[in-house]
Amino acid sequence: MKGYTGKLLRVNLSDGKISKEEISESMQRDFLGGRGFAVKLLWDEVKRVDPLSERNKIVFSTGPLSGQLLPSSGKMVVASKSPLTGGYGDGNIGTMASVHLRKAGYDVLIVEGKSENPCYLLIEDEKINILDASELWGKNTFESQDLLEKRHGKNSGILLIGPSGENLIRISTVLSQRGRAGGRPGMGAVMGSKNLKAIVIRGTGTISNFDDEKLKEYAKKAYEEIKGKEAYPFWMRQGTMQVFEWCNENHCLPTYNFREGVFEFSKEMDGYVLERMAVDRKGCPMCNMQCGHIVKDIKGERAELDYENVGMLGPNLGMKTLAEVALLNRMADEWGLDTISLGSCMGFLMEASEKGLIPEKIGWGDFDRAQRLIQEIGRGEGIGALVTEGVKSASEKIGKDSHRWAMHVKGLEISAYNCHGCPGMALSYGTSPIGASHKDAWVIAWEVSTDRFSYSMEKVEKIVEFQRIRGGFFESASVCRLPWVEVNFGLDWYPKFLEAITGHKRDWEELYQIGDRIYTFIRAFWKREIPSFGRAWDYPPPRWFEEAPSQGKLKGIKVDKEKYDQMLSWYYEIRGWDQNGIPSKETLHRLGLSEVTKEISL
Amino acid sequence: MVEIKFLGYLTDLAGTRKKEVFIESPRPLREILPPSFPEKNLIILIDGKPGDLETLVSPGQSVILMPILSGG
Numbered sequence: 303m304k305g306y307t308g309k310l311l312r313v314n315l316s317d318g319k320i321s322k323e324e325i326s327e328s329m330q331r332d333f334l335g336g337r338g339f340a341v342k343l344l345w346d347e348v349k350r351v352d353p354l355s356e357r358n359k360i361v362f363s364t365g366p367l368s369g370q371l372l373p374s375s376g377k378m379v380v381a382s383k384s385p386l387t388g389g390y391g392d393g394n395i396g397t398m399a400s401v402h403l404r405k406a407g408y409d410v411l412i413v414e415g416k417s418e419n420p421c422y423l424l425i426e427d428e429k430i431n432i433l434d435a436s437e438l439w440g441k442n443t444f445e446s447q448d449l450l451e452k453r454h455g456k457n458s459g460i461l462l463i464g465p466s467g468e469n470l471i472r473i474s475t476v477l478s479q480r481g482r483a484g485g486r487p488g489m490g491a492v493m494g495s496k497n498l499k500a501i502v503i504r505g506t507g508t509i510s511n512f513d514d515e516k517l518k519e520y521a522k523k524a525y526e527e528i529k530g531k532e533a534y535p536f537w538m539r540q541g542t543m544q545v546f547e548w549c550n551e552n553h554c555l556p557t558y559n560f561r562e563g564v565f566e567f568s569k570e571m572d573g574y575v576l577e578r579m580a581v582d583r584k585g586c587p588m589c590n591m592q593c594g595h596i597v598k599d600i601k602g603e604r605a606e607l608d609y610e611n612v613g614m615l616g617p618n619l620g621m622k623t624l625a626e627v628a629l630l631n632r633m634a635d636e637w638g639l640d641t642i643s644l645g646s647c648m649g650f651l652m653e654a655s656e657k658g659l660i661p662e663k664i665g666w667g668d669f670d671r672a673q674r675l676i677q678e679i680g681r682g683e684g685i686g687a688l689v690t691e692g693v694k695s696a697s698e699k700i701g702k703d704s705h706r707w708a709m710h711v712k713g714l715e716i717s718a719y720n721c722h723g724c725p726g727m728a729l730s731y732g733t734s735p736i737g738a739s740h741k742d743a744w745v746i747a748w749e750v751s752t753d754r755f756s757y758s759m760e761k762v763e764k765i766v767e768f769q770r771i772r773g774g775f776f777e778s779a780s781v782c783r784l785p786w787v788e789v790n791f792g793l794d795w796y797p798k799f800l801e802a803i804t805g806h807k808r809d810w811e812e813l814y815q816i817g818d819r820i821y822t823f824i825r826a827f828w829k830r831e832i833p834s835f836g837r838a839w840d841y842p843p844p845r846w847f848e849e850a851p852s853q854g855k856l857k858g859i860k861v862d863k864e865k866y867d868q869m870l871s872w873y874y875e876i877r878g879w880d881q882n883g884i885p886s887k888e889t890l891h892r893l894g895l896s897e898v899t900k901e902i903s904l
Numbered sequence: 905m906v907e908i909k910f911l912g913y914l915t916d917l918a919g920t921r922k923k924e925v926f927i928e929s930p931r932p933l934r935e936i937l938p939p940s941f942p943e944k945n946l947i948i949l950i951d952g953k954p955g956d957l958e959t960l961v962s963p964g965q966s967v968i969l970m971p972i973l974s975g976g
Contacts, residue, residue, distance in 0.1 A: 532942065533971060536913035544912045545973055551911060552970075747972040751947040752954055788973060790945055855952060 303330045304512040305366040305803035311408040313423060313430065315496050316356055316415030320430045325409055331806075332894060334816050335365025336780030337392055337773070339410055340381035341823045344390065345898070347412075350831060353385035353488070354470055354495040356416035362403065362461070362501070363411075365780040366803050369404035369588070370509065371521050373528055373791065374782035376400050376587030380461075384487035385495075386472040386643070386692050387713035387737050389828040389835070394741065394777060395476060395484025396586025399459030405505025413498060420468075422500040424454065427507065435499040440465060442636035443477040446500060454502050462500035463490040464638025466680040470494050471690045473643035473679075473715070477635060481594060481606030482586065486640045487714050487736055512805030520802060524795055525590050531789040534591065538583070540573035541593040542609040542788075547572045549613065552750050553856040554720045554727075557617040558666060559649035560709050560845060563720045564854040565617035571624040576607060579624060591785060599628035607631060610740075613718025614645025619652060620666030630672055637680035646715035647689035648675055650696060650708060659700050660685060706844040711738035712828075721846055723856040724749055726761040729869050732840045733765065735773060735824040742773035744787070757865035762872045774817015819893040821877065822885045826895070829884055829902045836882040840870055906936060906961050912971040917941060930960040933967065945972045 308330075310323045325339070333342050340361045351357035360382040367375050378400035384391025403411060406427050413423070417432065420439040424431045438446050443464040450460050460478055467474035467490030474490030475483045493499075511517055528534065536544065546568065549555040553563035569575075576595055584606055585592025594606040605628035615634070616627040634641045648664075655664040662685045664671050678686025689696045693715055697708035709716045714737020721728040730743040743765045752761075775796065776783040785791035793810070801807050828835045842861070850860045874881055878889030887904050890896055906925045910918045918938055925936045933948065934941075934957040941957075947970040948955045961967060 532917065533913040536916050540912075542973075548911055548970060548973055551909075551968060747947065747970075750949075750954075750970075751972065754954075 303327055304510060304805050306330050306335070307404060307407050307409050307509065309408045310410040310412060311425070311430070312412050312414070313432070314415040315413060315417040315421065315432065315498060318432055322408075330366075332816070332819065334775075334778040335368070335409060336363050336379040337381065337777035338365075338816060338820050339363045340379055340392055341390060341820055341827060343410070343412060344381060344383060345823060345827055348383050351383060353383045353388065354491060356414075356496065358383050358492060358495070359412055359414040360489065360492045360496070361410060361412050362399070363780070364400055364404055364409050365778050367779040367781045367796075367799060369401040370511075370517070370799075370803065372517070372588060372781065372799055373521075373524050373785050374586065374589040374591065376589065377780045377782055378403070378484070379777060379780055380476050380485040380489045382489055382492045383831065384736070385470075385491050386488035388832055389712060389737070390824045391485070391487030391489065391736050392777075393475065393483075393485035393487070393489055394780065395461070395478055396482050396589070396782065397459060397461060397478035397484075398457065398587050399461045399478060399501065399503050401587045402459030402503035402505040404509055405507050406503055407505065407507055411501070413496060416495065417497040420497050420499055422450070422502060423498065425501070425503045425505075427505060438499045439468060443638050444480050444636055447480055450500060450502055454504065459503040459505075460500060463493045464636060464680070466637045466639045467491055467494035468499070469680065469682050471639065471680060471682055473640050473647060473690070473692055474638050475640040477638055479584070481584065481635050483635065483640065486642060486739065490638045511803045513802045517799070517802040520795070520798055524791070528591055528785055528789055528791050531791070533789040537591055537789055539577050541595055543573040543576045543595065543607065543612065545609040546612060547574075549719065553851070553854045554724055554746065555617050556613050556716075556718050556720045558620055559618060559646075559653045559707060560716070560720050561707075561849070562851045562853050563722060563856055564851075567622045568617065570622055571612060571616050571627055575624045586782065589782065591789060593784060597624065597628050599632050600625040601629060603629070603632055605629065605632035606635070610718050611641040614642050615648075618645045618649045618718070619672060621669060621672070622667055626669045630676065633673065633676045637676060639676070639680060642717045643692060643715040644676065644679065646693055646709050647679060647696070648672060650693045650704075651675065651685060651689060653707060654700060654704060659702055659704060660688070706848065709843050709845065711842055712736075712839050714738050716842070719746055721842065722851055722861065723859045724754060725757055725861045725866055725869065726754075726765060728842045728846055728861050729762065729866065729873065730765050730768070732842055732870065733769070733873055735821055738842070741777070741783075743768035744772070755859070757862065757869050759872050762869050762876065765873065766876050769821060770814040770817035774820055775813050778816065778820060815893070818877070819895065822879070822889060822893055823895055823898065825879065825883070825885055826890070826898045826902050836884060837870070840883055841866070905963060907966040908936070909966070909968045911969065912973065914969050914971060927961070927963055930962045932958050933961050934958065936961065946970070947972060
């Protein structure tokens with residue numbers, strides 16, 4: 303199909319074998335790209351393996367819109383069987399590697415096996431080399447990026463891991479371009495387990511589209527439309543950091559390990575503080591609404607901030623200034639730790655310390671201790687070793703009811719929205735296909751704009767709609783969703799882009815069905831990999847059901863478990879899954895996934 | 905007096921983050937907002953409860969206007 307290179311590059315690090323394979327037209331049609339390709343490949347090739355063994359594989363996958371001259375298209379999905387959750391894991395990273403992979407002639411890169419020694423992969427169009435990385439091993443992601451750029455050119459697409467990924471810390475992610483990250487559910491540890499420090503890509507070709515002239519015309523108008531939006535100038539000043547004030551106002555800021563929803567130091571680290579501190583802005587390739595704001599941290603180093611990082615490393619830990627948070631964020635990026643899971647793990651340890659469940663004294667807002675803690679977590683040493691497999695595992699180790707405030711779903715730490723008073727967002731986390739990620743259905747704004755405390759079918763339908771668009775289309779196309787929601791860029795553009803690229807007209811109904819297929823397929827993957835998987839995995843932590851915040855307007859408010867249960871049942875009905883959350887035979891058949899049936903014992 | 909708080913890019917449209925408007929009797933919210941304020945993609949809370957541009961606002965109430973965002 304036009305708009306795809308139609309090629310998958312496979313590299314086996316155990317025997318050095320390199321192959322180039324066709325991606326079938328039916329795969330392009332049924333799974334679109336990105337996350338869709340990733341789940342299909344992982345289903346076919348990764349069955350009941352240890353995620354950190356050489357039998358696991360890691361997929362770097364683009365879609366037909368990736369790397370095109372289109373708004374915010376420099377995106378790529380990084381997916382694998384997750385060492386953090388044991389289920390399907392992926393993340394979305396904005397990187398020049400996306401553009402270069404496509405220009406080099408591949409839609410997908412899949413890496414398998416394990417190198418005997420630290421290595422990195424160099425892809426230059428047809429030429430593929432596995433090179434020695436002993437000089438890079440142990441270096442942080444900024445130093446490694448510098449070194450690789452010096453060797454292979456500043457414009458190269460580079461994906462890499464930090465020391466935490468090398469140390470197989472399961473909350474490690476993949477980084478690019480000094481601060482861009484993707485692959486929250488331990489994708490960095492998967493690379494580390496393969497002794498794969500980095501991937502460098504230099505592509506010189508072009509993508510063959512159905513109608514390049516039409517695409518250019520659309521692109522010009524689309525970029526102009528984005529720049530002309532009323533929300534654009536403010537977005538350029540604060541980016542996602544405007545969410546900080548929004549969340550504090552709506553009492554859903556993660557504060558003191560999600561105990562509270564408002565923060566007494568919020569005015570020290572909101573978007574207006576960022577505006578005063580910002581020295582630079584950074585974005586992904588092809589983006590004209592860059593979201594990365596660079597500030598100088600407390601030591602004068604550059605740190606790229608966005609809302610999730612600040613929410614989880616700021617109020618969630620009781621830090622008092624943005625400059626402190628910036629340093630913690632910079633350290634997380636250097637080590638290659640996912641900032642969301644890291645913030646949750648540190649908050650968990652602070653609360654455990656406060657409750658006397660661990661001997662170490664780690665106080666809320668203790669900035670010096672927090673810095674040392676990041677190093678301990680990155681190395682897997684000291685008290686840091688307790689959380690190297692995430693808060694779910696940590697709570698199982700220390701017991702004493704700590705699972706009630708271990709803030710995760712399916713083993714993936716909850717991102718920066720506290721949901722005591724947002725049952726819809728709680729369900730969105732509960733049903734996100736990788737664990738508690740916000741990227742699939744950020745229903746919280748819609749929820750706050752309606753009756754936020756209600757438990758309605760309408761709310762559940764909205765969650766499914768958002769999952770179809772965000773987790774289905776955007777993750778598979780693969781382009782950034784932010785132009786759509788942040789500045790109101792029209793969704794009706796995307797079928798037009800697809801038609802100009804591929805020559806095939808596809809409306810949103812059809813795209814929704816692709817999203818449904820992907821969600822159901824991911825669900826089946828979890829079931830195959832974890833036989834006990836089912837309904838019990840779709841609940842947020844007891845804290846949201848049992849404890850109400852003590853501060854602010856939501857004092858006394860918590861999620862009603864019975865009513866949550868009802869919404870979860872409705873969710874399964876809409877999805878065509880049984881009441882244990884397992885896709886029915888009929889649903890699998892309807893979505894063209896009959897092959898899956900026998901593997902999950904239906 | 906009605907206190908109106910603006911969040912996000914709505915501060916650019918209103919030219920301020922917060923303002924107070926003097927009214928003597930209940931009036932539709934639309935009438936006390938700056939002209940050409942957006943009609944869609946708005947979250948409107950009046951004393952913490954969802955409302956719309958036609959909702960009557962009474963003296964002593966507080967209004968928060970927020971954009972629909974997507975988050976990180």
